[in-house]
Structures are given as structure tokens and as C-alpha cells.
Amino acid sequence: MKKNIHSMNNPIRSLWNNKTRRTTFSTYAVVIVAFVIMQLLDSAGMLSYAMRGQLIPICVYIVLAISLNLVVGISGELSLGHAGFMGVGAFVGAVTSTALQGLIPDATLRLVFSMVLGGIFAAIMGLIIGIPVLRLRGDYLAIVTLAFGEIIRNIANNLYVGMDEKGLHFAFLSEEGLHMSDAGKLVMAGPRGTVNITPIATFLTGFILILITLFIVLNLVNSKEGRAIKAIRDNRIAAESVGINVMSFKLKAFVISAILAGMAGALYGLSMSNVTSVKFSFTTSIDILVFVVLGGMGNILGSVIAATILTLLPELMRPLADYRMIMYAIVLIVVMLFTWSPKLKGAIEVVTGNLKEWLGKLTNKKEVGTNG
Amino acid sequence: MAVLQYLINGLSIGSIYAIIALGYTMVYGIAKMLNFAHGDVIMVGAYISYCVMIYLKMPPVVAILAAIVVCTVLGVLIEALAYRPLRGTSSLAVLITAIGVSYFLQNAAQLIWGVAQKTYSSVVTMESVHLFDGKILITGEVIVTIITSAVVMVCLTLFTSKTRTGKAMRAVSEDRDAAQLMGINVNRTIAVTFAIGSALAAIAGVLLCSASPALKPTTGSMPGIRAFTAAVFGGIGSVPGAMLGGILLGVIEELCKGLISTQFSDAIVFGVLIIVLLVKPTGLLGKQIQEKV
């Protein structure tokens, strides 16, 4: 999957471009085909209740994984606070949706509005964090993003938001601090999280958000700017010496990633009647990072597939009862060893080689496997 | 007077963070990986010592030794099975495997020892010290923890500067390829590092649970994350840095709870951490890394 940047100025360039286009095309194709299949199954009543409930979370995690991949895989910065941006989006989205209930009665329109606002607030957070922090390198950036995520969680845990005829009220630590009129109702209640939320998120919106995410990220990756960002990742000093403004490019990737995470967060926050701040702690950030690394750094389609499989996996393993989570851990370790270890990879390649050949015959070379 | 007591509480928590952070920082310095399973090795150490003390009715010394032995073996095993095959690949890949190991240890502990919390009996028999007419209290656990972490730090510093293996560790940490060319067995050196780190984790587990007796499968995860933060705070890879970072983190946390706000202590502590890293991007005692062109 690693694209050969050095071949830009030679005759292979057209071929290289072609390959990029092919990857892009197959990424969109997989997502769209998966969506259509799910829609067909759903309308035919063939989807189980459990599967239907998973559709929106999967969309959310796909967007989160792709957006984190932009920072970790493409920009090469380790971030451990991605769930923080998701949290900002979720809470801003929930508050927006409640606030606009009277103004915009149409649920879809309100959802879109909430997602946009969630994205904007996450972008502001991304800027506040990004400007000072992107100067840091490697693991120091990781720890600062982790700290940021924990700060967001801590603040949200103590935040109360209410809504009455005069508008929104905000307070810390107690409901009484809101000074609402009797007609007022709570939107966020500290550790109880969001309350009085009517879930309005739909699978279709989730799917469209994935498409928008793919459009933004793939275009960025394949643009001149994207190549600059990757150049910074591969050799920062060389990139600087040819006049690339390292900070500005990194910040751009970071903020775009925050916006997308915020939008996904808003979708998540409006997909269930209660979301608490605990959800946006370090653990969720780590889960998203697992999707990115397992799917392959910089591999967008990989993020999509890994997010889907790893979200479904614990659910599929429910029959294992008490052994479910320990099996999940074992799967994670084994898969990591098999996909990354140089020795084991050799063994796998023999198998995948055969499989690819077989797949190629089967699908007339239109499948994903052909552009590896 | 209350402030002094908060300070002492901070020292007590901080010295436990410090001892965990020492394990983190050693492994990071030599293997260049964030071992997120470190906190869970602590939990295993605490469980082993608990079982030896309570079920087998052995004296605490035996329990501590048993915990050290089991954790050392566990640490070396984890390294050989889960981390070594990935050496030389992306450090992120190892990070994810470490997370997998962490999930595994937590869930295995739940299956073996059950979900219910156990109450740890302190291994420290030393009497508490009361100062200023009993207004200030220093428990035996605090004294033992502070002394232990100081001793560990000194021993580690001596070990890395004086012994052959210690020097090999430093060489591997400086430049792995060059060390290999000089005839240092890199795999063995890294295994030794994990053994030492895990033995420290066992001691940390015993001390952690002696100070706060709640023992459950997730006991190690939060102190683990805090200690990781402390290690970065002090400058990851630096032994005195881990010590300083751990103690400072504990002190800031408790002062903040005591004097400012218990509800917002996390936000304030992490806020301070961010500011420190912005002013001094490699941590308090971290080395400035020269970038080569």
C-alpha cells in the first residue's frame, strides 16, 4: 500500500496515478456496496435486532478510525486523545439538537446542524491543542493528547446544561446552579451524561458521513498537500529544507481529523438516549488506535475494514460468555503478530497469495485484492 | 498544618507512581516501546502476594519473593511471546500488542480470582509516626514506600553504570545496531530489562495494595496510566526523571484535591502536565535529542 513518492517525475507517474485512482475507487466501492447490502437486508427484514443496532456505531467508528489514520498513519503523529474530540462533538451535538428542537422540527436537518456544530467545536479544540502541541515530538505528543482527552472527560463529568424558554443555561457541579425556570429541562446532568435526548441519528446519515470523510481524507492524501504531509512524516528535516511549512501542514491534518471526529461524536451522541463522559476516556481512544494500526497505517480502506470487524467481533463472540473478552485479547495479540511479525508474515503471504489468485479468478480482477 | 499533611499524602502516592514509572522508563529507554501492560503486571504481583499470604498463610517476605519471581517470569514470557516477534517493526505495532496483553491479563485475572474485590493486608508492620501532637500522620507504608523507591533508584543507577549487563543496556538504548555490532546480545539485554522491570512491578504491586487495600483485576490500570504520565513528565528514559516525575505528580494531585477542588483535580493535574511539557518538551530531566540530517 505504501506509495512510491520518488517515482513522481519519471514515466511511471501515470501508472502511479492510475493505481491511486484504483485504490480510491475500490475504497468507495467497498463502502457503497456494503451500505447497499445492509439496506437490502434490512428492508428484507433479514437483519437481526443486534445487527441493526450496530450499524450506526460502526459508521461512527469507521469515521473515527479514518480521521485518526490521518494523524497517526499519514501525518505520523501518535495521538491518544481522539475520543476527546469525539466527546466534544457528542456533547455539543446533544445540546444543539435539544436547543433547536423548536426551531428546526425536521429531525434530519437538526441532526446535520448538530453534527456541523459538533465538528466546529471540535475544530476549535483541535486548534487550541494543535498550535502549541504539534511542536512536540513522538511520545510527548501522545501524552499531551492523552491529557487533553482526560481533561475533556473530567470537565464534561461536572458540567450541567439546561434549557428553558430563555435559552440555554450552563453550570458546573450542580443542577441548582443553572437557575432554570420550572419549564426548563436538563440536557446534560454531570455524571449522568446527556438526558432527555431523543435519538435521531440514522444509518443513512452515518453512511453519508463516511462518504464525506472518505472524500475529504482521500483528496487530501492524494493532493500536493498530502504528499507534503507524508514527506514530513518520512523525513521532517528534509521536508523543512525544501521549504515545506511543517507546522501548517501538520496542523491542517490535525484539525481536519478533529472536525471529522467531532462530527462522528455528534452522530454517536444522538444515536442513543444517554451518553456519559466515561465513554470518551483513554480506553476509547486506544480502541480507535487499535483499528488504525490493525487496518494498516495510512491505509484508509484498512481502517474501514478493521473498525467494522473489531466492532462486530466482541458481539459475534457473545456465545463464549465469560471467555469473550479474554478471547478478544488473544485475537488481538495473534492478529498483531501475524500481520506485523516478519517471520510469520512469510507464512501468511503464501496463503494469501493462493487466496488472491483464487479471488482474482472468481471476481474477474475487480475485487479489492488486486491493488495490493 | 493541613497543607503539610496533603504534602505527605502526595509523597506517599507519588512514591508509588515513582516505582511504577521506573519500570516504564527502563523498558522505554531500552526497548523503545510503551509497555501498556506494565500496570497489569503490577496487579498480578499484588494477587500473587495476596494468595501466598492469605491462602498459603506464609509470611509477607515469602509472599513478596513469590510475587517477584512470578512477575519476572511473566515479564520475560510476555516479552518473548508478544513483543520480540515484532522487534524492528513499527513501535505502534508493539504498543497495540501491549494493549492486547493488558486486556488479556485483566480478563485472565478475573477468570482466575473472580470479580469481587479482595482486601489486601498490608505487608508493612512498622508503626505510624505522629508529629505535632498527632496532627501530622506518616504511616509505615509511606516510609517504606519512599525508602524502597529511593533504594531502587540508586540500585538501578549503579547497575546501569557499573555492571556489564547494565552497560550493555545503555549501549542498546543509545544505538541498538551499533551495540549488536559490538557483540552485545540485544535480545538477552532486552529480556533482562523486562525481567528487572517486572520485578519492580511486583514490588510496586505489593506497596500499592499495602497503601490502598482494594485489590481487583483492574487495580493496576489507573496507577499504570498515571505512572506512564509521570515517566513522561520526568523525561521518559531517565531513571531520576521517573522518580521526580512520580513524586511531583502525586504531590500536585493531592495538593490540588486538598486546596483547590476534588472534582476538577484530574483536569488541573493534566493541565499542569501539558504546560510543563510545552515549556520543557522533553520532560523535566529528559535528554535533548539531537536530530541528524
Place this chain on the structure above:
Amino acid sequence: MKKLFAFVMAVMMVVGLFAGCGGDAGGNASDKGDAIRIGLSGPFTGDNAVYGNAVKWGMEVAVEEINAKGGVQIHFMSEDDVSDNEKAGTAYATLMDNNMQIFAGAVTTGPCLTLAPKTVTDNIFMMTPSGSNEDIPKAGDNVFQMCFTDPNQGAASAELINSQKMGTKIGVLYDSTTDYSNGIKKSFENAASELQMEIAAVTSFDANTTDYKTQLQQLQSAECDIVFMPIYAAQAVTVLTNANEMGYKPVFLGCDGMDGVLTQENFDTSLAEGLIMMTPYAADNDDPANVAFVEKYKEKSGGEAPNQFAADGYDVIYAIYEGCVAKGITGKTSNADTCAALKEYFATATFNGLTGTNMTWDETGMVSKVPTAVEVQNGTYVSK
């Protein structure tokens, strides 16, 4: 792309290897026999696993007793939700896919708040054993509670302190990250101000706290002689140990979450001497029904004594069972009919269980039990 393939392959291989182990766990769920299908969603792994498992084991004891009697049979299913709202959604959906007829969960507050609206839409009768938040039954007229609500407990605690003249300076120690603790603390403060009691100090901790000396120091500095702490037994163990080290000896007062403190493995119960708590259940009650329950429960839990969560779980199953018997509900009754019949039943029902006698439910679905206070004396509960 090779990596991706390898990844998908490896996942399939490992899952394939282990899929055989689980086998028939959810197996016979699809046959709609005569047995009534009751489902539970709770945390069986992770930080809150201790509560989820207590409820599950308590329920299993009840189900086995009922099934051994002959007559109406119960098919009991449980799914792990890790106390996470999203996972609770899939746990509930999995139960629905297995034709759940009555929902006897969830265990923790967040999942209860998330799932209650779903049961309203699906027309499934819901009775939570342990979700104590007052908003849970408000989701719909099909949602019922078996435990006290939080405000109920806070107010009762304030009245207890006031009527028994238990102390002059009140301190409050609560967990700022759980809704349970926050909810009770709030209602306690409200009731205290109505009764014109003065609260001298309020302090909190969070889920990450391992040491409570700083908080206890704040209470000690304010010279509090009674400390109200609406927290769980697991946390109380450390609080009591820390207080003992500090030589701080106020009267500690807890709520139902405090139950189980005496049965924490290896806990020195002398530290809990004089501790007062509002609990509906005491494991050492020598009522024959309770003795039998404790014995069977210990077999399931590997020797741990049941706490109030387990007893509430046990009671939920019996309450539902009695309702089904009274209304002639069987496994063949539709979900909607089951729900309607049980709603009607619980509007007038009186239930005697391990956690109380003559329990009734009001129109919102909240239970009315009398909170009883017990004091720890010589390692056992004594009614206060």
C-alpha cells in the same frame, strides 16, 4: 493490502478456532416453548463486573428454585454490557433476537437509562433490580424498579441523622463520577437544608482514586463527627482503612451500596464497627428463605456471600414469576400481552421478598419499601 488480507485471515482463523468452544450457550432460545423467557443485561466483565455477576447469580438461584418446583418454567438469558451504554444496546438487541419476553435488567444506571426507552418502543416489560436513578421508571409505564430510588435514600438518611441526633457536624464524602453517589448526595443536601441541619464539609473522589486520606483530612479538619458517604462497599473498605490509620473516628453512615462491606474477602470487620447503613437486605438474616438463598448463592459465586444486588436480583425474578402465575402468562403469550398483563398486575401487587415485605409499586413504577437502618456491631448487622 497484503497486511489487510493477513489481518482478515487471521481474525477468521482465530474466531474459527474458538467459535466451537461456545456452542450451545444461546442455543435453544429460538424455540418458543412454554417457558417464560427472561433476559438480563449487566456488566459481567470490567470494572463493574462485581455488581452484574451478583445480580446474575441471585437471579439464577431464583430461576433454579422456580424451575425445580414444576409448573411455570423460566428460561433465563443474560448478556454482558460492560456497563457501557452502547454495549448495553447490543446486549439488549441480542436478547431480543433470542426472543426475550420480559426484561429483568439492566444492572447499572447508564444502561438502564439507555434501554428503558427501547423497552417502551418494543413493548417489553422491564423491571430493574438495581438501577436506582429516579428517571429510570419515568421512561414509561412498563418500567419498574426493585431497589430504592436515590432521592428516597438521601432523604431517609438525613431524617435518620436528625431524629437520632447522631452528630452535630455533618460531613459528606461522595464519588463525583457515579450518578448513584451524586444523586443521593444531592437529595441528602436538600433534605438536610429542609430539616435545618448544617453540613460542615463536602468532599469527593473519583473512580481513579486509590487513597482517601486527603479527603478524610478535609473532613477531620472541619471536625465532622458524622460522615455521610453514599458510596459502594468496595470503596468504603479503603476509606475505613485510611480513617483507621489516621485515627479519625466519626460515625460513618452509608446507603444500600454499602451493603456487602462485611463480606469483602479478607476485610478486617472491626474497622467497620459502628458503621450505619440504610440497606434493605442483610446476608446474615436467619429467615429460612434467606438462609437457603445464601447457601445456594455461595455455590454459584465460589463462596462469596450475597449482597443487596444479589437479593434484589432474586426478588425481581420472584416478583415477575408471581405476576406471571397470577395473570396466567406462559411462554406462548405475546410480548405485548405479557407487558400489559404485568403492568396491570404490578399496579396493585404486594410482594414479599428478601429485600422487604409488603412492597408495592406506585404509578410511575417506583417501589415503596421502608429503608431500614442497620448498625455494624461485633461484625454483624443490628437493626437500628
